Amino acid sequence: MSAVFNFTFVPWFRSVAPYIHLHRGKTVVIGMAGEAVAAGKLQHIAQDLALIQSMGVKIVLVHGFRPQANEQLLAKGHHARYSHGIRITDEVALDCAQEAAGQLRYEIEAAFSQGLPNTPMSGATVRVISGNFITARPIGILDGVDFMHSGMVRKVDVAGIMQTLDMGAMVLISPFGFSPTGEAFNLGMEEVATSVALAIQADKLMFLTEVAGIRNDPMQPESDDNPIDTELPLAAAEKLLSTLAPASIPTDTAFYLQHCVKACKGGVERSHILPFAVDGSVLLEIYMHDGIGTMVIDEKLESLREATSDDVGGILQLIEPFEKDGTLVKRSPTEIERDADHYTVVEHDGVIFACAALYPYPEAKTAEMAALTVSPQSQGQGDGEKILKRIEQRARASGLQSIFVLTTRTRHWFIKRGFVQVDPDWLPEARKRKYNWDRKSQVLVKKLN
Structure with missing residues (x-):
């Protein structure tokens, strides 16, 4: 092992140690957009989350499946329909969503089950437990639009989630909920992740998304003169949100920001918007001082x-x-x-x-x-x-x-x-x-x- 490697690795590892100590025992809810899986990022994300869990962090992973469901719809000759930024889930869309969610859950569980030698998963034992943790209700008719099988979170099984985390397992939640009568409702990943974070009073809510974060000037395009705002106080985030048009697509500035604000106002101290395109973005955000995306923070201003x-x-x-x-x-x-x-x-x-x-x-x-x-x-x-x-x-x-x-x-x-x-x-x-x-x-x- 070279002296140069020792010189760089040892100070780096020591500099990370305070953040390892800081986050041990903390609970983090991660909302992973289905686009991250479609972009081939699942293996590295799973490796990073397994590493974070091994350092004592309790993880709830909520996955989305927008592109996967849309692909299923196209295969059946249908197109995705949205209103108010929410999918309209008819019978065909519900069937496609269930197929996409089932396949994606299988892929995620497989990713956490790998243990090949000479890989980050070598020696890792990650128990992934999913279940009916979400009770849902229908959105119904909104401004004349019938959302059919699209729903909203009614209740989160806090006791079930916390018991699972306390057993040392990772909780995996698909954005589906069930009514007391057994009906299935298609939910938004962002709403589910936020609702879970609020219900269990998580220490962090992190969205792995298509966007890099919130820019200093959200109205202007990406450039060196318009960098990512790495830390946004809650009051500033609320003020910014009040100036933005309602979000209709995930790349709208307000789309993830509204959920971050809701989480922080409800007692989740920190919420994050991270780009899945950057390899190791969750590690960078948790264990480095400057982070990688935007953190909305309620630090009692x-x-x-x-x-x-x-x-x-x-x-x-x-x-x-x-x-x-x-x-x-x-x-x-x-x-x-x-x-x-x-x-x-x-x-x-x-x-x-x-x-x-x-x-x-x-x-x-x-x-x-x-x-x-x-x-x-x-x-x-x-x-x-x-x-x-x-x-x-x-x-x-x-x-x-x-x-x-x-x-x-x-x-x-x-x-x-x-x-x-x-x-x-x-x-x-x-x-x-x-x-x-x-x-x-x-x-x-x-x-x-």
Whole structure:
């Protein structure tokens, strides 16, 4: 084994460890679009989910089957019909949906049963259990359209799902529900996944989809100037959703976003929109700092906000011990009061537990993140991560391409989060003139995608 491999693998594995610890014992509901299977992604997705489960994560997998059912319909000389973004399920469509779901469930179970040597599934034992966990009711007639055998979730068998997860099995749910009279109803994968996540109060809801996520400007096409918004606070997601037309196809911005918002409002702290086209997207989203798609997060926004002049005393009290031991450069009360609007703070019960300031240098398309501080009482609880994410959002919103920090003691923390060290000569001219060469602070930069 080469020394180069050791040099890259060991630091990487150590950097992932906190996320492994963080997610152990958590419950994740994954809504996988049928298009992912049609695109040939099932094997890798199954391998990744088996790996995640082996690290102590409880998984409920809800699969869709849109393209598979449409293929069955075409084979019988029929075409798919939709209204209000929902499939109209007549007798023929119901028959095709049942055939597609049965075949797809067989393929998924087979994918989790593989154990060939020298593959990620080698030695894995993944028990997949499916069943009648969903009770449904008909949609009925909506705006004059009879949806026939299309239904909505009436009830989720929470006890059955939780007992299955507690046995160490993965729960597999097809988007079908049954009425108390035994009628079968075709359901939307997105609604089923959201309903299950809400009912069992999952820690995460993740959609593996055809879309890459929510773009900074959803009205504009994909480009380097319109990147994916990797973290969307719930309030911002609700505001965006209110400006969008009702979704009719999965590629509409509102299609998955509406379910993410519903989940977060109902108590699911984080919901995600991930592209299945990116290999390992679930692994990247769970075990890497920046993730890969869009995460809608209900982080009790009153606790993460931009500072006001009323926060100056709390900020001073927070950073004073770190100024005394030389971790931070000393700032006067006047300076902090003057720059209060540059600060982002994390507040719990009226006490400020973390802060950081953003100082833009627009001419250089960059900004300095300064005075990043987390109280010793809350270190290890993710407040530093929250502040960093919000600072990145503020910088992106200002059209900046990078952020930088100057540090003497926390280099490794920043490197683990995507920063790279550069020479002080890299600094914008205005900042370089204020650089303290005696302090010898290290300069680290992070590009904003």
